[in-house]
Amino acid sequence: MAKPNDKQLQMILEDMVIARTQASRLWNLQRQGQVGTIAPIDGHEAAVVGAVHALETESDWVLPQYREPLGLRRYGPEVLDTFMLYNLGHPAGGHIPDPVKVAPSQISLGASIPHAVGLAWGMSLKDEPGVVLVFFGDGASSEGDFYEAGNLAGVLKAPVILFCVNNQWAISTPTHLQTAADSFASKAEAFGIPGVTVDGNDPIAVYEAVFNARKRATSGKGPTLIEANVYRLGAHTTADDPTRYVPSDELSAAQKKDPVHTFIKDLTARGLWSDTKQDEIETAALERIDEAFEKAKNTPLSANSLMDHCFVSDTPRQLRQRSFLMDSTGKSNEH
């Protein structure tokens, strides 16, 4: 259905609340020096969760940038478990296991867009059902990869959804310095594909936009560019101080449209949500992330991991380097 039913609405809000709750825990863990740099999801929950709830997890791929993983709970517990390894800097943090159709975080802005197009193209060559949804931001849309891949996607009619989360800021650069275009969605015109703008604070609107884009893609009509307008409610990352550049009046206006709070009110009014439910979900979300964190911390690591997975098998030079590494760390054959 193009509109989510009551059960789906509840699941969407659950995932949004969980993402928000876990993001605050992650922020604290970073401040305690327990994990590396984090890009908080605050303000993006409706856009990310609404989008993935319109996908079929069995057949559809999600290629995130780096702010989305906490919103991808629908794809299975492996996403959070792997994400915690990633946040610790453990190499296994790049390996979300089969058959979960989620790629690891992408640090190179826009670089996953051509991957998504190639993957979608490959799936259609193999007559596989499903689509690929790739997340990127307003800033990443200025990268050449966006234009090259968008253009190629249009030509190939690849079953791909280019999902631009416009959070108004590329670190400190506002959108009017990013583009002179009226909207990011308008760039779709140059690719010969539909461009859709949605209120990214409204998960139902996002769901519907992705649902329609998916329908279009699976019926062979090709890609859609969706621009979901949100406001980044937190810092760019834990290493950023947005008070240096975000106008406080603009931020407080955006906070009034906070997607999580708004949707809580909405579903409460519909009788689909309660404070009790909220408490239960928040408590469980914290337990869950703490468990994932403990599990990640206890995941073994050997110095050999430094050399593993570059090639299928070491080159002669890598073999020597591996043995040098093992000798110098005194951890030979732990592999």
Added chain:
Amino acid sequence: MLEAINETLHSEMARDERIVLLGEDIGRNGGVFRATEGLIEKFGESRVVDTPISEAAIAGSAVGLAMAGLIPVAEIQFLGFSYQAMHQIAGQIARLRYRTQSRFESQITIRAPFGGGVRTPELHSDSLEAQFANIPGLKIVLPSTASDAKGLLTSAIRDPDPVLFLEPLRGYRGIRDLVPDEEHIVPLGKANLIKKGDDVVIISWSYQVELSRRVAESLEGDGISAAVLDLRSIVPLDIEALTQIVSHCGRAVVVQEAPETGGFASEIIATINDECFWSLEAPVVRVSGFDVPYPVGMLENFYVPDESRIRSAVLKTMEND
């Protein structure tokens, strides 16, 4: 050599239907050098794909095709254009296996012609192999014969890791030798001692091997027994073959077309230093291009190493004999 490449693409595509070719002008036009001639007719538009002029999208979508379980063989029309795909080749293709701990493999071959001697416009001739050699996760293969082009391209396409397959422009029609009709596999990382010798070894790759061989043969008349080692691939590097022949001869010349500073010849000499310094009877000499951008046509002959420069380098290593 061109026919050998074309024939290999035909036979590999017939063998494995997961192989998809993508690149600029590779379909209807059969490639600007005709390396892909006849393939679109035989395998169809869905497996031989003329892409927009988008090197980054060619390399980047190859990642996605590989993620989908296909085997992309991409063509970058000239290696110099790979700068426009560098962030995808270096930043994505080369590290896909590593950063996903083998969840995704980049079984991707990127073919690109390169090298001088045919008076091309700017950025068509640059020898960038050393720049790529500094990118872990990428294999770099440079055939010097038609037979090797077949054997190495076959291995490259079948290799589960990404391979940059660099084809010498001058060799496309200038290099002619017998190519086996049957399946022919040359493993990656095995150098080829194409000429034995006792006094000095000339070490090279790609078209410079052909020049080195001619020089080595002419040196017989001077009473100098020169070996020629064709590295075939610089990653993986056949350290064993390199060490063996340098130790045997005690003298070595390394020939590359790329600029001198930071070139792969330097890496070879550092390896010799590590492995067999005490067997040397003279300092190893480099023959290279110059530390300037690849020049325009009328200056090309001054730039590209030729037989006389290789010969002089060999004679220099023999001075203390």
